[in-house]
Every structure is written in C-alpha cells, then in structure tokens.
Amino acid sequence: MIDPMDFLLWTKGPMFDWAIAIFALGMMARLVEIFMLGRKPNYAEPRGSEWGPGFRTILTRSVADAGTFQRAPFNVVIGMIWHIGFFIALLLFIPHIELIYSVLGIRWPGLPNPAVDAVTAITILAMIGALIHRLRNPVMRHISTFEDYLVWTVTFLPLMTGYIAYHRLIDPYPLALGLHILAAEIFLIVLPFTKLTHIFTVFIARWYNGAIFGRKGVAS
Amino acid sequence: MAYPKTLGESLRAHGVSRRGFLKFCAATASMMALPPTMTSAIAAALEQARRPSVIWLSFQECTGCTESLTRSHSPTVEDLILDVISLDYHHTLQAASGEAAEHAREEAMRENFGHYLVVVDGSLPGPDANPGYSTIAGISNYQMLMETLEGAAAVVAVGTCAAFGGLPKADPNPTGAVAVQALAGDKPVINVPGCPPVPMVITGVLAQYLTFGKLPEMDRYNRPLAFFGQSIHDRCYRRPFYDKGLFAQTFDDEGARAGWCLYRLGCKGPSTYNACATMRWNAGTSWPVEAGHPCLGCSEPKFWDAGGFYDALSVPPGNTGGTLLAAGVSGAIIGGAAAALAKRRQKGDEAQRQPVKIDELEQKL
Numbered sequence: 253m254i255d256p257m258d259f260l261l262w263t264k265g266p267m268f269d270w271a272i273a274i275f276a277l278g279m280m281a282r283l284v285e286i287f288m289l290g291r292k293p294n295y296a297e298p299r300g301s302e303w304g305p306g307f308r309t310i311l312t313r314s315v316a317d318a319g320t321f322q323r324a325p326f327n328v329v330i331g332m333i334w335h336i337g338f339f340i341a342l343l344l345f346i347p348h349i350e351l352i353y354s355v356l357g358i359r360w361p362g363l364p365n366p367a368v369d370a371v372t373a374i375t376i377l378a379m380i381g382a383l384i385h386r387l388r389n390p391v392m393r394h395i396s397t398f399e400d401y402l403v404w405t406v407t408f409l410p411l412m413t414g415y416i417a418y419h420r421l422i423d424p425y426p427l428a429l430g431l432h433i434l435a436a437e438i439f440l441i442v443l444p445f446t447k448l449t450h451i452f453t454v455f456i457a458r459w460y461n462g463a464i465f466g467r468k469g470v471a472s
Numbered sequence: 473m474a475y476p477k478t479l480g481e482s483l484r485a486h487g488v489s490r491r492g493f494l495k496f497c498a499a500t501a502s503m504m505a506l507p508p509t510m511t512s513a514i515a516a517a518l519e520q521a522r523r524p525s526v527i528w529l530s531f532q533e534c535t536g537c538t539e540s541l542t543r544s545h546s547p548t549v550e551d552l553i554l555d556v557i558s559l560d561y562h563h564t565l566q567a568a569s570g571e572a573a574e575h576a577r578e579e580a581m582r583e584n585f586g587h588y589l590v591v592v593d594g595s596l597p598g599p600d601a602n603p604g605y606s607t608i609a610g611i612s613n614y615q616m617l618m619e620t621l622e623g624a625a626a627v628v629a630v631g632t633c634a635a636f637g638g639l640p641k642a643d644p645n646p647t648g649a650v651a652v653q654a655l656a657g658d659k660p661v662i663n664v665p666g667c668p669p670v671p672m673v674i675t676g677v678l679a680q681y682l683t684f685g686k687l688p689e690m691d692r693y694n695r696p697l698a699f700f701g702q703s704i705h706d707r708c709y710r711r712p713f714y715d716k717g718l719f720a721q722t723f724d725d726e727g728a729r730a731g732w733c734l735y736r737l738g739c740k741g742p743s744t745y746n747a748c749a750t751m752r753w754n755a756g757t758s759w760p761v762e763a764g765h766p767c768l769g770c771s772e773p774k775f776w777d778a779g780g781f782y783d784a785l786s787v788p789p790g791n792t793g794g795t796l797l798a799a800g801v802s803g804a805i806i807g808g809a810a811a812a813l814a815k816r817r818q819k820g821d822e823a824q825r826q827p828v829k830i831d832e833l834e835q836k837l
Contacts, residue, residue, distance in 0.1 A: 256692075257773040260743075261789075264779065268788045273799035280803030281810065288811035346717055347786035350736060354787040355796060365715045424692050425703065425743050426772075 260430035263437065271437035272355075278444025283452060291460070299469030302462075309462025310455050326385055330378050337375030341368055341411060365418075372415050379408050399446055406442045409435035479682070480519035493518075499672075500679050517683040524682065525580050525588040527620055528562035531613040532606050532640040532649055533594025537631035538564050540668035541675075560588075563608065574609050577620070585623035589681070592617065592652045595633040595640045599655070601648025617655060626660040626687060627652060630674055632770055635663035635693070642776035653694060660687050663694040665746075667770035672751050673699045693773065695745065704741035704767050707749035710734065723764070734761060738782040740769030 316328040342348060346362040353359040362368075383404055386392045413432035415421075422428035442448060465471065483493055497515040501508060530538070542565070560580035561573065568576055580588060596613035597605045603612030621627060629652040632638040640649035653661040662681075664674055677696055680688045688696040705711065713719070713733040720727035720734055733739070741749075744767050748759040761767055766782070769775045779789040 255773065257778070261774065261778060264788050265790055269790050269792060269795045272792055273795050276796050276799035277803035277806070280800045281807035284804045284807030285811045285814075286807075288808055289814060346714075346719070346735065347784065350784040351786045351788070354783070355792045357793070362717050364717045420703070420706075425745075429743065 256424050256427040256430065260426040260433070263430045263433040267434065267437055271440045275440040275443055279449070279452065282444055282449060286453070286456070294467065298467045300466050302464075302466050305466025306459040306461075306463035309465070310458045313458045313461070327382075330382050330385070334375045334378035334382060337371045337378065338407070338411065340371045341375060341414065344368060369415075369418060372411060372418075376408070376411050376415060379404070379411065383408075402442070403446050403448055406435075406439045407448070410439050478520055500676055500683075514679070514683045518679065525560050525584040526591055527560055527577055527580055527588055527624075528565075528591045528593070529613075529616060529620060530563045531592065531594035531596040531617070531634070532647065533631065533633050534639075535564055537593040537634075537668040538562075541671050570609070574611075581620060581623050587625050588623065589678075590620050590624040590627040591630055592627060592634045593630045595637045595649040595651060596655075597647045598650035601650075605647040614655070617652070621656060621659050624659055626662060626681070627656055628662045628664060628674075628677060629653065630664050631669060632665040632667045632772075632775065635665035635695075636773040638667065639776055642774075661694050662687060662690065662696060664699075665693075665695065665771040667768075667775075669771070670699070670747050670751050670753065673747055691745070695771075699747040699751075700745040700771065702745065702750075704744045704746055704749050704761070705739075708741055708761060709749070710761060728764060734764075734766040736784050737766045738780065738784060739766035740772070740775070740778075740781075740785055741767040742785055744769040744772050746771040 321328050340363065343352075343360075344363040345368045346365070349359050349362050363371075386396055386400070386404075410432065413428070413435045417425070417428040417432040420428060422431065439448075443451065480493070494511065494515055497518065498508070498511045501510045501514055506514075561577040563573070566573060566576065594606075594613075596617060597603055599614055603614055606613045608616060629635040633640060633649075634652045637645075637649050637651045640647055641651070653663065662677055664677055666673070673696075676699060677688060680696070680698070688698060691697055691700055693700075705714070708714075710731060710733045713731070714735055718727060718730075718732040719736045720732045721736060722728065723737065728737075735742075739761065741761065748767070749761070752759040752762070768781050769778065772778070779787065783789070
C-alpha cells in the first residue's frame with residue numbers, strides 16, 4: 253500500500269502539475285475557439301449600445317426573475333446558496349489564497365476559518381439537498397444525464413474531502429489532505445470538458461444576450 | 473547481568489527525593505493523558521521495576537538525539553531514569569571502546585536474551601545498499617541491527633532518521649538508507665520521531681514501557697499516541713490567530729512582533745504530530761513556534777522532501793505558474809487552430825456552394 257506521505261507529495265507535486273496543465277490547456281482551447289468563431293456580422297444599423305446592456309445583463313440574470321422563482325423556489329434558493337458557498341470556500345480560505353498567490357502572484361484577504369468551516373457545512377448540505385431534489389423530482393430526474401451526476405460528484409468531493417481534512421476525520425492527516433487535493437485536481441481536469449465550463453462561459457453568454465438586446469434597443 | 477537494585481532504590485541512591493520521584497510520576501501520568509489516580513500506580517510500578525537492559529545503536533545519525541537527551545543544564549529525574557536504566561551499550565556515552573565495547577553489547581544480548589530493549593538512532597543502509605557507507609567495528613549497520621534485534625523484546629526508533637529514514641533517506645538517498653521498522657520484521661517497533669525528539673517523550677515512552685510492561689497505544693506510524701496524538705497546529709498557542717486570519721507575512725513585520733500565526737511563513741504545524749507545543753523544550757522554556765520560527769514538520773516522514781521549509785503548506789513544490797502559462801499558451805494555439813480550421817471549412821463550403829433555384833427543382837421533379 254502506498255505511504256500516505258508519498259501520496260500527499262504526489263498529489264501536491266506531479267499530479268497537481270498535470271491537473272493544472274490539462275485544465276489550462278482545455279479551458280484556453282475552448283475559450284479561444286469560442287471567441288475566434290465569434291458571431292455572424294450584423295449589418296443592421298444599431299439602435300443602442302452593446303456594452304452597457306451586456307454588463308447589466310450579467311448582473312440581472314444572476315438574480316432569478318419572479319416567475320422563475322415562483323415556479324422553482326427550491327432550485328433558486330438552494331442553487332444560490334451552494335454556488336455562493338462554493339466560491340467562499342474556494343476563494344476566501346487562507347490556505348487556498350496562499351496556493352493561488354504561489355501560482356498567480358495575487359492575493360486578497362481571507363475569512364476566519366470557523367466562518368469558512370460553517371459556510372462549507374451549509375454548502376455540503378445544500379448540495380446534498382440539490383441531489384435529492386434532482387432524484388425525487390420526476391421532471392428533473394427525466395432530463396438528468398450521466399454528465400449531470402458526474403458534475404455533481406466532482407463538485408461535491410472537493411468540498412466533502414476539504415471538510416474531512418479540516419476536521420481531521422481521516423487518519424493519518426497526509427492521507428486526508430492528499431484526498432482533498434486529488435478531488436480538487438479531478439475537478440480541474442473534468443472542468444473544461446463538461447458543463448462545468450459554465451464557470452467561465454456563463455458570464456460571456458449573459459453579456460452576449462444583453463448586448464444583442466442592447467443593439468436592438470430593447471430591454472434585456 | 474543481574475540487577476538486584478530496583479529503579480526506586482537506584483533513584484534514592486542518586487539522591488532523588490520521594491517528592492521529586494512522585495512529581496515525575498504525576499507529570500508522566502498527565503502527559504500520557506492518564507487520570508491523576510494513576511500516579512500512584514506508576515510510582516509503584518516504577519519503584520519495583522528492575523533496571524531493564526538497553527542497547528543503544530547509533531547508525532547514520534548526527535548525535536543530535538543523544539544530545540537532546542543528555543544536554544540538560546541541571547540533572548533531572550528524566551536524566552536519572554535514563555542513567556539508572558542499564559545502558560549497556562551506547563557508542564557515544566559508553567566509556568569502553570573497540571573490542572571491549574562490542575563485547576559489552578554481546579554480553580548484554582546474551583544475558584538478557586528476549587528481554588532487552590534496543591534503542592536505535594539513525595537510519596542505516598538497507599540490505600541491498602553498499603554496507604560500506606556505515607560500519608561500526610567493521611560490522612555493517614545492517615548486520616549489527618539484525619544480530620541485536622534477535623533477542624530484543626522491542627525496538628525503540630529514536631529520531632526521525634531511525635523512525636522514517638530522515639535526512640540520509642532524503643532524495644536521492646545516496647546510501648540506500650532505510651528506517652528501522654523496514655527491517656524489524658515482527659519485532660514490536662516504537663517510533664519516537666523528531667529532529668531531535670523532545671527528551672521527555674523518550675523518557676516518557678521508556679517510563680510507560682516500564683510501568684505497564686507493554687507497548688504504548690500507537691498511531692499508524694507506530695508513534696505513541698500519548699505524545700503524537702495531536703497535531704502541533706491543534707495545540708499551538710498561536711492557533712487563535714490562524715482562526716482569525718491574522719498572519720505574519722515576514723519575519724520582522726508587525727504581525728511577527730505581535731506573535732501572529734506563522735502559516736504563511738511555512739509553518740508545517742497542521743500536518744505535524746508531536747508534543748513540542750505542549751511539553752516545549754529546554755525544561756519547558758520555549759519551542760520553535762514560540763521563538764518565532766515556523767514548525768518544520770521534523771517528526772513526519774519525508775519532511776526533507778515535502779517542499780520548501782518557508783513555503784506555506786498548501787503551496788505546491790513545483791513551478792506551477794510556468795506549467796499554467798505553458799499549458800494555457802498551448803491551449804490557445806490549439807483553440808485558435810480549431811477555430812481557423814472550422815472557418816476554412818466554412819469558406820470552402822461557401823465556395824463550393826451550388827445554389828439551386830426553385831424553377832430548376834420543379835423541372836427536375
């Protein structure tokens with residue numbers, strides 16, 4: 253059996269480099285392709301600006317409209333909770349900030365650990381709630397594909413293993429930390445090739461939506 | 473070798489008072505997380521214990537572990553416990569040398585066969601390595617360990633080199649060094665890692681063995697849980713600063729002077745299990761983190777190869793920024809090429825387009 257410390261050093265060393273490489277290569281390939289393919293030229297005379305409505309839509313579409321909320325309040329609330337929780341755990345936990353600083357050279361203030369811990373616990377519960385809803389709601393279950401469950405799993409595992417590592421629920425600690433890092437690496441590797449790409453494309457798509465309406469001079 | 477004197481008698485002969493002895497027993501009970509009522513049981517057991525024969529083997533080591541044990545400024549009960557346990561063989565401490573020294577080891581082995589303790593500090597070249605990297609009296613470390621282990625009741629690997637290979641085993645491990653437990657077979661091994669280990673931990677392990685006559689409860693790495701059961705991080709007095717997000721950024725900034733957490737300066741406390749934070753060093757004076765230096769993680773396997781001492785624990789050891797840049801540029805080229813290909817195909821299709829008019833279609837029908 254592999255030694256836990258060897259496992260941790262493998263996840264922090266060669267495996268981390270592989271994951272980062274696959275993530276960066278896949279994501280850049282997809283984004284550059286999307287931007288270069290562009291959109292069909294529109295020869296009609298523009299009736300309004302694209303930029304303002306584009307950015308406004310990025311914000312407005314992030315909040316569900318009243319109709320959507322009435323039809324699916326659970327989806328909206330739970331979805332909001334775990335998306336925000338995920339980003340707090342990812343971006344405001346001090347060790348994560350240190351990691352990002354070592355790779356990108358930028359850093360920002362973090363949150364106290366007990367706060368991140370509480371957010372993580374809520375996020376985990378919200379994600380479990382989202383999965384139960386997906387399995388129990390007939391429509392949701394019918395339209396769910398293998399990819400949906402895969403994406404849920406690779407998103408859930410870094411949170412769960414992070415919580416386990418922080419609370420030292422697996423012994424020895426290098427194994428717990430290694431599992432968390434490996435889970436994050438699987439997330440990075442899967443990201444560019446699944447609908448997880450929406451982390452990057454969602455705001456681009458929203459901007460385009462707003463921009464199209466803005467150009468036509470209608471409310472977005 | 474017969475030892476008529478009990479430990480209690482020996483201690484009294486060395487001038488240790490009953491009060492001093494009981495204080496040591498109480499401290500031992502508390503550091504092993506035993507209830508205070510166990511103090512008298514420990515005292516009674518230690519009082520009656522016969523001096524066990526201990527053979528101390530030093531292999532690829534720096535003598536730091538022995539220094540740690542012996543360099544206290546005033547003699548303590550721990551020192552005396554060590555003095556009165558029968559150190560029948562210890563390269564550094566024994567008066568005998570040459571043939572006489574080896575003779576002492578062989579005699580201790582013969583007379584206490586099956587009962588003596590072997591304490592090892594330092595790693596040793598493994599069975600497949602060149603034995604010439606470390607020999608004593610012309611005997612390879614490997615041969616000496618295997619011979620000595622034969623009649624041992626248990627083996628205590630003192631220091632990270634003996635417990636996990638330590639510095640000699642660090643990449644690229646030129647001497648083929650291995651840890652003691654890799655060679656101990658079915659002999660019980662107690663690992664007491666640290667570079668060096670806290671002296672009280674060594675004496676505590678020996679005291680526990682004498683008291684209960686059995687091995688202590690141990691973790692996955694065969695470290696006694698009483699001393700290695702909690703991480704430095706969990707017992708660190710600077711932990712509240714970590715939880716609040718208050719960190720020293722350099723060794724002389726405001727945070728460092730205010731005693732904030734040293735995580736960003738490379739502290740390995742979260743992944744390190746040892747007793748430094750609770751027992752401290754130099755008779756309880758201080759310990760590395762209290763002195764303003766991050767924990768190096770010296771009681772963990774491979775601590776030499778686990779990334780920079782002054783890099784935060786979550787920082788990967790490689791050049792990840794470079795990998796990210798190279799992979800990103802490659803990805804952009806691939807994406808650009810894919811888009812260019814698609815556009816070219818589109819243009820080609822447009823060029824070959826054969827428009828059909830509705831009249832022509834109707835004629836064909």
